[in-house]
Amino acid sequence: MSPSIHILHENPAWLPPFAEALERRGLPWSEWFLERATFDLALPPPLGVFYNRMSASSHTRGHRFSAELTAATLAWLTRWGRRVINGPGALDLEISKVRQYAALERHGLETPRTVLVAGPDRIVAAAGRYFAAAPVILKPNRGGKGLGVRLFHDAAALAAHLQGPDYEPPVDGLQLLQEYVRAARPVITRAEFVGGRFLYALEVDTSQGFELCPADACAVGGTNRPLGEAPPARFRIVEGIPSLLRERMERFLAANDIEIAGLEFIADQGGRLLVYDVNTNTNYNPEAEARAGRAGTPGSGPGAVAEFLETELRRLHAEAA
Ligand SMILES: Nc1ncnc2c1ncn2[C@@H]1O[C@H](COP(=O)(O)OP(=O)(O)O)[C@@H](O)[C@H]1O
Ligand SMILES: [Mg+2]
Structure with a gap:
């Protein structure tokens, strides 16, 4: 088979604009919907260019393990020397804001002051200790679409939210407290x-x-x-x-x-x-x-x-x- 374009993704709703643009150019392409898959590591993947569009918010669409499946798929593709756009390094950052910030800072890009909290019982104390009376943003380490991103003006409101029905613990267990940028x-x-x-x-x-x-x-x-x-x-x-x-x-x-x-x-x-x-x-x-x-x-x-x-x-x- 001759080389083709393969789009790795887990949300069909986001594909149409890309499908249209590829078809306008008459390019051969296929989608790899990374929710379920079976492949033999010993066999070569198809030929082509692989564009990884795995999303940090995949778990919010019922695809809890798509990021893990994508990491495995990218390992297989790169082992066989396939051309991957947004390869393993990209996925690594996509699913972790802490790793994003570390990499951004290394390149002289300033990020908001951020405190990592593992353990829901530590969040309120950490907010008090690191942000005192200042407003603070609560966000999940693995995020996307703004889900779980909230602004709090005081510790009582934060504590009430954490006890309330709207609070969803982050999928990777890592919660971030962040300076509210005015x-x-x-x-x-x-x-x-x-x-x-x-x-x-x-x-x-x-x-x-x-x-x-x-x-x-x-x-x-x-x-x-x-x-x-x-x-x-x-x-x-x-x-x-x-x-x-x-x-x-x-x-x-x-x-x-x-x-x-x-x-x-x-x-x-x-x-x-x-x-x-x-x-x-x-x-x-x-x-x-x-x-x-x-x-x-x-x-x-x-x-x-x-x-x-x-x-x-x-x-x-x-x-x-
Ligand atoms: N530290 C911050 N200060 C002010 N606004 C923020 C801050 N962090 C996030 N926001 C607002 O919340 C939105 C969603 O946050 P973001 O970190 O982009 O989460 P996601 O990965 O879910 O898109 C941002 O686009 C911005 O409008
Ligand atoms: Mg965002």
Whole structure:
């Protein structure tokens, strides 16, 4: 069989934009839905380019072991020398914010002050000890879509939440307490990279609360909006980010086996740029791309990904010839 593109994932709802972009280019591709699988380690995988889109939030869709299955699959693919985009190093960071922050800091990228807590009975005491009377963010080490990310203004509210019905212990047992970053403007920025290079940045208006996920598939309701009224443009593409930040981000990605990712940061009131989330499985906002005149072009997220995958596939063909 001739080489093809294989997308490793566990959420079919996030595939259509990529399917469309690949098909527009007439590229051969298949999906590897990593929830169930059977493969013989002694046999070679199919030929091709493998794009890993495993998500940190896979366990929230009933796929508790997809990350583990992906790690195993990536080991098999790399043992056979397959071209993997977002390989084992990327998965390692995708599922652990602590490992993300350690790697970001090594590359000169500042992260919010964060305290790791293993053991639910320690959370309130840790908040008191490390954050005193300051507001604090509670978030899971393995996160995604903003699930479990909450802001608390005092210890009593935090304690009540931990005892309440909405609290879900993190899937890996690791809870993070984090400095609440007061943004200079009510936005967060998500810098998108494809092929290890900066593509564009998406500014997300956070005045209505925390940003969750930019993909269409994550859009929440909106049904009680008055008829005829346009939805508020919460997502806006900006063409650039500070060049030092961009260079450091590109070096961080290269050093960590990541070629496609969205890196989220906040500019605080003191002028610091704090990076707090690395998404190696990134989804793009179609309305923002349309407004920026990028939809359906290689300047869109899915378009850039498809172009990159095509380049890598052609490289394989050239090597085989
Ligand atoms: N330290 C922080 N200070 C202020 N806002 C934050 C902080 N951490 C997260 N947020 C807000 O919560 C959202 C979700 O947090 P994030 O760390 O990105 O979790 P996830 O991995 O689930 O996307 C962010 O996009 C941002 O709007
Ligand atoms: Mg995030």
